[in-house]
Amino acid sequence: MTQQEIVLNKPDDMHLHLRDGDMLSAVVEHSARDFARAIVMPNLVPPVTTVEDATRYRQRILDALGSGTSFEPLMTLYLTESTTAGDLEKAAASNIVKAVKLYPAGATTNSDSGVRDIAKSYHLFEKMAELDLPLLVHGEVTDDDIDIFDREAVFIDRVLDPIRRTIPELRIVMEHVTTKDGVDYVGSAGNNLFATLTTHHLMLNRNAMLVGGIRPHYYCLPILKREEHRQALRAAATSGDARFFLGTDSAPHTTYTKENACGCAGVFSAANSLGCLATVFEEEQALENLNAFTSVNGAKFYGLDINDAKMRLVRTSEPAVFPQHFKVGAETVTVFDPGKPIYWHVDHAASL
Numbered sequence: 001m002t003q004q005e006i007v008l009n010k011p012d013d014m015h016l017h018l019r020d021g022d023m024l025s026a027v028v029e030h031s032a033r034d035f036a037r038a039i040v041m042p043n044l045v046p047p048v049t050t051v052e053d054a055t056r057y058r059q060r061i062l063d064a065l066g067s068g069t070s071f072e073p074l075m076t077l078y079l080t081e082s083t084t085a086g087d088l089e090k091a092a093a094s095n096i097v098k099a100v101k102l103y104p105a106g107a108t109t110n111s112d113s114g115v116r117d118i119a120k121s122y123h124l125f126e127k128m129a130e131l132d133l134p135l136l137v138h139g140e141v142t143d144d145d146i147d148i149f150d151r152e153a154v155f156i157d158r159v160l161d162p163i164r165r166t167i168p169e170l171r172i173v174m175e176h177v178t179t180k181d182g183v184d185y186v187g188s189a190g191n192n193l194f195a196t197l198t199t200h201h202l203m204l205n206r207n208a209m210l211v212g213g214i215r216p217h218y219y220c221l222p223i224l225k226r227e228e229h230r231q232a233l234r235a236a237a238t239s240g241d242a243r244f245f246l247g248t249d250s251a252p253h254t255t256y257t258k259e260n261a262c263g264c265a266g267v268f269s270a271a272n273s274l275g276c277l278a279t280v281f282e283e284e285q286a287l288e289n290l291n292a293f294t295s296v297n298g299a300k301f302y303g304l305d306i307n308d309a310k311m312r313l314v315r316t317s318e319p320a321v322f323p324q325h326f327k328v329g330a331e332t333v334t335v336f337d338p339g340k341p342i343y344w345h346v347d348h349a350a351s352l
Contacts, residue, residue: 002315006278006287007352010309011294013038013273014302015136015175015196015247017109017266018061018073020044025064026328027252030270032071034346036307039136039247039298040073042101047078047113051090054097070309074098074302076136080113081120085127092131098302099134099173100124104159106142108221109251109265114138118159125163129170134302136173139182140222148223149206153181160185164193173301176201176249178222180232186243187236194301196247197237197293199273202280203338205230216258217334220251221265237293238286245298248273254331269336272322276336278313278344310352313344320345 016031016038018024031038040061042048048057054075061073077083077091077100091097102121103114115121128135140151141158160174170192174182177195186195200220205227209218218224236244250273251266258264269276274294281290299306319341325332 003282003287005312005314006290008291008311008313009295010036010307010311011246011274012036012298012304012307013248013250013270014173014245014298015039015041015198015249016270017041017043017249017251019252020057020060022329023252023333024060026326026333027268027270028061028064028071031250032065032069033348034270034274034311036070036309037072037074037304039098039302040075042076042078043103043109043111047080048075049078049080049083050087051077051094051097053077054091054094058096076101078103078113079115079121079124081115081117083121083124085124088124088127088131088133092133099136100128101136101138103138104140104142104155108138108140111138118163122163122166125167125170129167132171134171134173136175139174139177149225152177152179152222156181156185164189168192175247176222177233177236178225179229183232183236187241194243194245195236196249196298197233197244198247198249198267199269199276200224200249200267200336201230202234202237203276208339216260216263217337218267219258219263219265220249220267234280234284238281238284238289240286240289240292242292242297242300244293245301246277246294247298252333254328255325255334256331258334267336268333271326271335272320272338272342273336274311274313274346275320275322275342275344276338278315279338279340279342282315282344312347312350312352314347315343316345317343319343
């Protein structure tokens with residue numbers, strides 16, 4: 001008999017883009033509705049590079065939510081070639097900053113301030129290991145001669161593995177893993193390497209973006225990969241392995257900037273991720289492991305208490321109805337389309 005409901009500890013989103021200004025005000029409520037906490041990415045313009053920046057950004061997030069919310073933004077710093085050991089010491093001593101994010105320059109949205117020469121940051125990685133301040137990595141190289149579908153695998157060989165061999169005590173999260181190479185590397189790496197997995201990479205392969213016409217709302221970085229890679233991601237997510245946890249990488253752009261001659265990379269999935277994830281875990285016959293993936297593994301990595309609040313997901317006979325768009329000023333943001341009917345949804349009226 002098909003399972004009709006599941007109760008979770010309220011989930012955490014361990015990789016989230018909220019942007020700023022009008023976009024922040026429009027999108028943050030979607031995350032606050034379904035998630036207790038989120039690791040908030042620092043790739044604003046200008047980027048969040050200091051504890052002072054992070055404190056001000058955190059307050060803007062809370063102001064956008066207004067009073068009465070229990071959502072907790074967990075802040076990160078953007079690593080640049082100007083970052084100092086003092087910046088890291090202040091971050092580790094704060095109650096605000098939980099990690100530092102490495103963007104190879106040019107790898108994704110607003111990454112131009114990122115690191116161009118990784119060797120110049122090794123002294124900072126050593127300081128982070130000393131402070132037990134996690135490093136979050138956007139795991140792609142940006143060399144022009146590397147095919148976009150191979151960037152993650154090359155990053156592991158050229159960048160990540162050398163860092164880990166040199167500073168094995170540094171705790172690292174390989175963000176939004178998209179390949180079997182990444183899954184296998186994390187799975188064989190011991191206790192100091194973890195990974196986030198996104199909703200859209202679990203749901204789709206690159207055919208969804210490219211077959212029958214280009215679908216710009218599926219364009220993201222790291223880009224969607226072959227089906228064999230998607231299957232490896234699903235196996236990792238649903239396995240119960242504590243090294244893998246949810247980071248939606250929900251990344252809003254206006255519909256106009258997505259449907260453009262040079263469209264932006266990013267998928268906005270905060271509004272319907274949990275129903276999609278329940279579908280994935282049901283298909284993999286692993287609903288019993290959904291709570292670990294969404295609500296336990298990430299909290300343990302960051303040394304946080306597991307949320308006491310509960311959330312009920314129900315499976316209905318008719319497909320759940322999600323909004324297709326929502327307004328941001330005079331523009332709209334398009335919500336992630338999972339490409340199939342979703343029968344699971346969050347019962348927000350439930351009292352647990």
